[in-house]
Amino acid sequence: MDYQRTDLDCGIRILTEHVPGVRSASLGAWVGAGSRDEPPELNGATHFLEHLLFKGTPTRTAQQIAELFDAVGGDLNAFTAKEYTCFHSRTLDEDLPMAVEVIADMVEHSLLNDADVESERQVVLEEIGMHDDAPDDIVFDLFNETIWGDHPLGRRIQGRADTVAAMSREQVHAYYRLHYRPGNLVFAAAGNVRHDDVVDAVGKAYAHAPAGPTRVARTGDTAPPLHNRIHVEQRKLEQSHVVYGTGGLSRNDPDRFALGVLNIVLGGGMSSRLFQEIREKRGLVYSVWSSHTGYAETGLFTIYAAAAAKRVREVLSLVRDEIARVVEDGITGEELARGKGHLTGSLVLGLEDTGSRMSRLGKGELCHNEILSPDEVVERVKAVTQDDVIAAGRRVLTQQPWALTVLGPGDGNGYDEFVT
Helix, strand or coil, X not given: CCEEEEECCCCCEEEEEECCCCCEEEEEEEECCCHHHCCHHHCCHHHHHHHHCCCECCCCEHHHHHHHHHCCCCEEEEEECCCCEEEEEEEEHHHHHHHHHHHHHHHHHCCCCHHHHHHHHHHHHHHHHHHHCCHHHHHXXXXXXXXXXXXXXXXXXXXXXXXXXXXXXXXXXXXXXXHCCHHHEEEEEEECCCHHHHHHHHHHHCCCCCCCCCCCCCCCCCCCCCCCCEEEEECCCCCEEEEEEEECCCCCXXXXXXXXXXXXXXXXXXXXXXXXXXXXXXXXXCEEEEEEEECCCCEEEEEEEEECHHHHXXXXXXXXXXXXXXXXXXXXXXXXXXXXXXXXXXXXXXXXXHHHHHHHHHHHHHHHCCCCCHHHHHHHHHCCCHHHHHHHHHHHHCCCCEEEEEEECCCCCCCHHHCC
């Protein structure tokens, strides 16, 4: 991965990767602020602010921003996560200067007018309502609240309807000015780009920003406590949606590659043990899978399934059996090879997209404080042994506590055995 980096005096970091043979350019402005940075009464402020930055600046209206990208066939969008926010675009290479200018203007000079705050508040409330109507999405929010309790990582990225409805324009604006500082920004670009051109464009946009320090990557202190709780929420659905899980590894933990292989073996694909045993062999579910997410100081290892209410306990028993089998017996050499091949293949295929390359730069700098080349990641995955996978599996899967969330029909009784 041949990338270039420049640090501006104001604290902004700029990273670019030239990708031969393409005419596109992907750009991202990465902000080191996510839902975990919000006080409880402002839960949802980061996501609300993401919306508001599209509403206009002193030099451009919301419609003009949209027209600029539509006129060149480009895309402009954004997303909020627990630890960062990203405003990103994809355009032809010749339109990259426009994209830099507009995104920088949005990030630095958004007006947050009272009228825009109120109109967009309704949009966000509609989005929260739509999210709440998707049980396979909301069940993960409920699980985070169940296992993390009041810790900021347990808060919903979109916030709750009551907190979004209550926060004032002044509160959101203060949050904006606190976190959207140059030292908390990373601009990343990949595609048919020239590094010096991107540096010039960002530098011009922030020409009047005072010198300031660059924020170091978030590391966290001690891992937040986990709770062995059960949350059952009854809804009139055709299926019960289940999330069962425990703590995981932080995003920089050296065992994360071994755990990634274990995740593929246990529930990361159609050949995984959970998929083959619970869906293919027994036909109890349509969907079952496992995942791991790493944060600054901790992580989550979760297993999701959707099944008829009368089958939930049987599915959970089978999940627990497969976990025990992995912990006690480890994995086979064939599973090791397949897991490593899945991870390396997914990585390489993903890097054929300039947006993925841009994201690797932005997240690597903002969250990991290092940017591993694809070859470095592949080598680390290839170096994983069966013993490494077994050790990582036992480290994560044998720990306590476990938590469980069930959303859907049913009486909600009889789950205690899965979290004790």
